[in-house]
Amino acid sequence: MISVPNLRLLLSGNKYLIFLVIGTVLAACSPKIRPDDKKKTNAPETEKAAVVPQAKFSEAEIALLLPFKLNTINLRGISKTEIEQSALSIDFYQGFKIGLDSAAAGGFNFKLDVYDTRDQTGHLQELINNKKLNKSNLIVGPVFPEGLKFMKSFSTSQQVPMVSPLAASQPEEFNNPFLISIVNNIDLHAKKMGDFISRSYSRENSIVVLINPASQSDEILATPLRKYFQAQRNNRFTVQEYSSVFTLETKLVKGKKYIILLCSSDKNFVTATLNKLVKMQRTGLNADLFGHPDWVKQNYPTDKLQLLNTTVSTSYRVDYKRPEVIEFIKKYRKAYGFEPGEYAFKGFDIGCYFGKLIAKHGSGYIRNITRERYKGLQNNFSFVYDANTGYLNTNLMLLRYKNYDLISVE
Secondary structure, three states, rough: OOOEEEEEEEOOOEEEEOOOOOOOOEEEEEEOOOOOOOOOOOHHHHHHHOOOOOOOOOOEEEEEEEEHHHHHHHOOOHHHHHHHHHHHHHHHHHHHHHHHHHHOOOOOOOEEEEEEEOHHHHHHHHHHHOOOOOOOOOEEEOOHHHHHHHHHHHHHOOOEEEEOOOOOOHHOOOOOOOEEEEEHHHHHHHHHHHHHHHOOOOOOOOEEEEEEEOHHHHHHHHHHHHHHOOOOOOOOOEEEEEEOOHHHOOOOOOEEEEEEOOOOOOOOHHHHHHHHHHHHHHHHOOEEEEEOOOHHHHHOOHHHHHHHEEEEEEOOOOOOOOOHHHHHHHHHHHHHOOOOHHHHHHHHHHHHHHHHHHHHHHHHHHOOOOOOOEOOOOOEOOOOEEOOOOOOOOOOOEEEOOOOOOEEEO
């Protein structure tokens, strides 16, 4: 293991001591790692001809590929920008480590090799050329689509499962049967909303309205929503599409329930739309609002979202009242001296899930991934398999604004 310099990192105005391994590989071993110095024992002469049983799979090697970008950090004067570029990876790694430790608590051994990819495909090629990844039973990362595309050839040739931990890309972009996509793509969000609407509202008395300003970013959600409702053959909803609610206002039909799907995450547009919908509701509009998944990360007036009975789809949510969440936060504080961020929770769930999956099923764990569901601290996992695109997490939540909180409705 390479020596570890101390880095004082400025995060959110506080200084914390972060231990990182500078170099090609950051090696981190769980407490359950088997020591390398094994004592040799001489077998009795009578047992020389005995049949040696097949060794039990008792230690898994996991490679974690994250863009720490340690090569760009100036140790004499670290800027806030440089810190923020590495903060995601640090947060994820630290959460992942605690998650893997939880899986190792049952007695299984893990070897965790953490590599700084520097967000460069050339550095990934060096790892491949140096055979650093050849013994890996699982690869987690790279984080960004370009790196995932680059690693496809290695993953498929070695038949090693590779987790895409953060990219919300379509699996078709990679065509890797060994890829495990954690983040739900936008098509799944559209289907989740569509299925809920189909079950919850009367087709005779309701009108579905897409509010779509029609920019390229807006079409990302509008397209799968439009296709979903167009694909309904029997007993269809009446579906309308407008560029704004101002146009909708002139087309309202009395006595109808409006299900408004707002396809934009542009903050100025959304804010203006919410203000207008509140005014329309006060003059008689009967409507429920469904928002863009990005709204969970954005800051809109809760009172207005609640007044409009707003529902949003999301792949993650942390309930800080859960005992498991409280326990994780305590462990994280004790280990690192500060609060876990969003990516620490993501890292924990991925480390815990795959660690337990491997510990339970051994080297053939991938054959059981579609049968093993997981309720995590932030994410839930339920995978389906496609022979061309690999394993896709389909678990999503629908949250509704109620009592100034987000309440799970499905």
